[in-house]
Amino acid sequence: MNQMIKKISIHQLQPGMFVHDMDCGWMEHPFLTGSFKVRVDKDIERMVEYGIHELYIDTDKGLDVPDAPTQREVAVVLTRQMTALFETRQPVEPTSLHDEMGRARVVLSEANRIIGEVMHGARLGRQIEQEKVDHVVSEMSESVLRNKDALLSLCRIKEKDNYTFLHSVSVGVLLMSFSRTFNLKNEDMQLLGTGGMLHDIGKTRVPDRILNKTGALTPDEFSTIQRHVVYGQNILAEMPNISQTSYEVVAQHHERYDGSGYPLKLKGADMSIYGQMASIVDVYDAITSDRCYRKGMDPTVALRKMFEWSKFHFDPVLIQTFVRTIGIYPVGTLVMLESRKIAVVIDQQGRDLTRPLVLVVFDALKHCHLTPQDVDLSKPLGHGGGDKIVSHESAEQWRIDPYQYI
């Protein structure tokens, strides 16, 4: 049977409809255990309360909204809008990705070690050694300035067990790369990096039993998790040299542009630019990471989702800048070409976001691996190019590990 998923507004939702996907941007959500049938009006009221504006329903399992667009129609329109917006060239990085990878690996493992120690110490009630964090953040910022894609692509690989601190480092890296797209001063970039590294430090005061719970959270457990923001602010308040910028990252990373976030339900311009940037990268990293209870989204899908949510949860202009930071097909993405060959995106610098440099690795028609070969999609046929991306592909489905090619 062909499953029919449609997108509707929360105002169209009625008891008897089957919710397929809540389309909400944050993960510690009591409803997030997935799909369910709406029984009573109270279910809908609660969804409104949690900031759900639009959602997807499964019309095979519940009532239909005949004129609502299908999920496929929505995806086609969003992809078209995004592609039209991003036919701009990525800047050329000072260092090639290949040359930066080795150094980025060293910096990243140092950052993971330090944030691991800091979180362990915070759990025991010790004060944060800010100099250690600042030192590694300064090395991270140098790597980001040489070539942002090196650390960004390495941050995609996370062991599920160490999620909390790997996520902290990722948020730091993402914030620094994001700030580079704005041409922020090096100093501001580092303050954002420190804020990113410490953004979830308050989770060290939330019991593990609740943090790692895989099933649905009770409303009490949900509010306990939400308290990590205030705990984080308290921990930072004890650090004598913490900057206002780093503090805002921690304090506002769960606020949302439409006022549906927490703890203060700040709206739009009431949030600082740093808080807004943090809320975007926190969601992006959370939804693209594998967790013990679910598989992470591919970056391309995640960016399309966030573009979709930007009507409500994020400032649309900031989201556009963020997409420009990551690229529509970031390094490490698996893509299907018009020639039915499957390729890994290996570099985007100096190119249009929709026409990166790829490595062709698999023939989807003949279903066989190929000797890897570079194709520059920004060039015409006969000049090492002449092909085009048709769609992004799931690495898992094709059983191809893109990272072995980078």
Ligand SMILES: [Fe+2]
């Ligand atoms: Fe958080």
